[in-house]
């Protein structure tokens with residue numbers, strides 16, 4: 001398929017997303033099933049263009065004066081990829097399957113690229129109804145934070161120190177131009193192609209042998225701040241597929257006991273295989289069983305409980321731009337109640353002097369500081385560990401630069417740290 005045919009296909013997919021409210025991954029899958037001639041490379045290019053359009057949906061629509069799927073895709077080609085209207089006209093004319101070339105008004109909009117007078121939610125490409133929450137979190141910097149969240153995410157890997165060090169991983173992945181990440185000590189970053197695609201790292205021998213795992217640098221930092229130590233009793237309460245479980249296990253060096261739990265059995269399913277590949281030998285998976293308190297024997301015994309809470313995922317919009325336009329206020333209320341419940345379930349497991357570490361991949365204060373404040377009212381025996389102290393404990397005092405204004409938690413974000421957005425608050429049970 002030609003680049004022009006990719007643009008035409010991207011308009012078709014986006015029409016499904018915009019007009020029929022289909023989730024983008026489903027619309028892309030359906031398009032692929034209906035167009036069997038398209039290879040995996042073509043499908044990846046079409047997906048990349050659809051996601052570029054969704055990431056910057058509001059600012060593209062403002063500049064183009066339209067939010068039609070066609071305007072959004074032409075705008076993504078222009079503003080995310082730097083194509084001029086003339087280049088598009090030439091490329092579209094040379095292809096049998098192509099959108100109509102930009103007309104006079106579209107060409108003028110592309111050339112002007114004007115964002116004059118646009119409000120913060122347009123400049124920052126986030127839903128207007130979240131403006132107050134963004135203002136609360138970032139004040140005058142909210143448009144810049146939003147704009148950073150609207151850029152493409154890098155491809156980050158975590159080196160599994162149970163299998164080797166970062167130098168070994170960098171050598172194993174040198175053909176992919178792997179570089180160390182700026183903040184996490186075991187992070188490796190792989191550059192993307194110009195159209196935003198990453199190489200299939202999961203097929204690399206280094207991945208198959210468990211030397212590296214795909215994990216955003218912000219998620220690596222969250223697990224690092226939890227400071228799981230060899231010999232400890234550690235519970236990963238909301239383990240999901242185990243991204244952070246594996247990182248906690250690596251810091252424990254296979255000494256002590258690590259328990260992984262999740263209220264949703266299906267989410268835990270990949271963890272066994274991932275742990276085996278990672279060489280993790282001190283992991284017990286405590287699957288949920290209807291009406292059975294599967295963690296009861298751990299009450300008051302854990303040195304550390306990690307609550308990687310369910311959240312709106314606003315911090316991961318770079319990877320999931322569809323989600324930001326789908327999010328509704330009701331979803332936030334539901335997540336907040338789940339966060340409170342998970343925190344309460346965690347509190348009973350922590351032993352005296354032990355730690356509870358609360359993590360979300362959200363940037364909204366309602367899911368972060370406000371949940372911690374409400375938790376402390378319900379559980380006055382827990383007090384935050386200052387970010388400066390937490391950073392020093394893990395031998396990374398420079399991470400204190402990402403402390404929240406109160407100094408009682410960390411906030412990472414694409415603009416602040418070049419990572420996905422993560423809130424991390426460590427508390428000690430006194």
Ligand SMILES: C[S@@+](CC[C@H](N)C(=O)[O-])C[C@H]1O[C@@H](n2cnc3c(N)ncnc32)[C@H](O)[C@@H]1O
Pocket residue numbers: 237238239240241242243244245261262263264267308309310311338341342345
């Ligand atoms: C952000 S995801 C976890 C991601 C995972 N820790 C990782 O790093 O890959 C949140 C998880 O919390 C689980 N969850 C929600 N409420 C829970 C609760 N009260 N107890 C345990 N798990 C819960 C959800 O099923 C979901 O898998």
